[in-house]
Amino acid sequence: MISILAVTVLAVLAVVTRAMVVVIELIHPRQGRLVEVAGAILNVVELGRIDSDGPPVVLIHGASSNLEAMRQPVGDLLARNHRVILIDRPGHGWSAREREDDSTPDVQGKMIAEVLAKLGVGPVVLVVHSWAGALGARMALDFPDRLAGLVMLAPVTHP
Numbered sequence: 184m185i186s187i188l189a190v191t192v193l194a195v196l197a198v199v200t201r202a203m204v205v206v207i208e209l210i211h212p213r214q215g216r217l218v219e220v221a222g223a224i225l226n227v228v229e230l231g232r233i234d235s236d237g238p239p240v241v242l243i244h245g246a247s248s249n250l251e252a253m254r255q256p257v258g259d260l261l262a263r264n265h266r267v268i269l270i271d272r273p274g275h276g277w278s279a280r281e282r283e284d285d286s287t288p289d290v291q292g293k294m295i296a297e298v299l300a301k302l303g304v305g306p307v308v309l310v311v312h313s314w315a316g317a318l319g320a321r322m323a324l325d326f327p328d329r330l331a332g333l334v335m336l337a338p339v340t341h342p
Contacts, residue, residue: 213277215250215269220297222285226250226277227298228269231262238331239266239304243295245313245339249276253312268302270295272315288321296326306331316340 215228228250240261242253250258250269261267273280273291285291295318299305308331311319316338323333 215277217277218298218301220294220301222282222290223273223278223280223294225273225294225298226271227302228254229302230254230258230267230269231265233266235265237265237308239268239307241268241270241295241299241307241309243270243272243309243311243315243318244275245311245315247275248313251276253310257310266304268299268304268307270298272318288317289325291318292322292325296322296329299329305329308332308334310334310336311338312336314339 213226215226217224218227242250242258242261244250244252250271254269258267258269271278273285273294274283280286285294299307306329309319309322311334313336316335317340319333319335319338320340323330
């Protein structure tokens with residue numbers, strides 16, 4: 184009897200969780216566009232002027248977050264004079280990844296570099312926050328030709 188009750192409670196909780204996901208997605212619909220890269224489909228939002236002087240600014244959020252964490256405090260302000268590109272990291276926000284193991288800075292760096300290549304931009308000023316500090320450092324080492332600069336906000340740079 185206890186096992187039937189436990190299974191029933193878990194089933195109800197699963198249904199409630201799925202319903203809440205649907206409600207949250209309706210309240211906060213995806214913005215931007217999806218860009219397919221090796222191992223993921225990344226959500227990208229572009230702001231500002233494409234023809235602005237200087238390199239585009241790419242904003243990457245930290246752990247347990249999404250691109251809105253960078254858009255609200257600095258993205259909209261920078262977009263007044265710059266082209267700004269915000270990317271949901273793989274597995275965050277509206278971005279999906281094929282494998283859970285693809286959460287390392289080197290794998291995500293390759294994915295973001297591929298997005299930049301598909302957008303035809305570079306070199307860019309990469310602005311990273313928190314956990315994305317390790318991602319930004321990895322990209323600076325692996326893709327120096329893609330970066331015009333690296334700005335780290337309260338970075339976590341080591342595993």
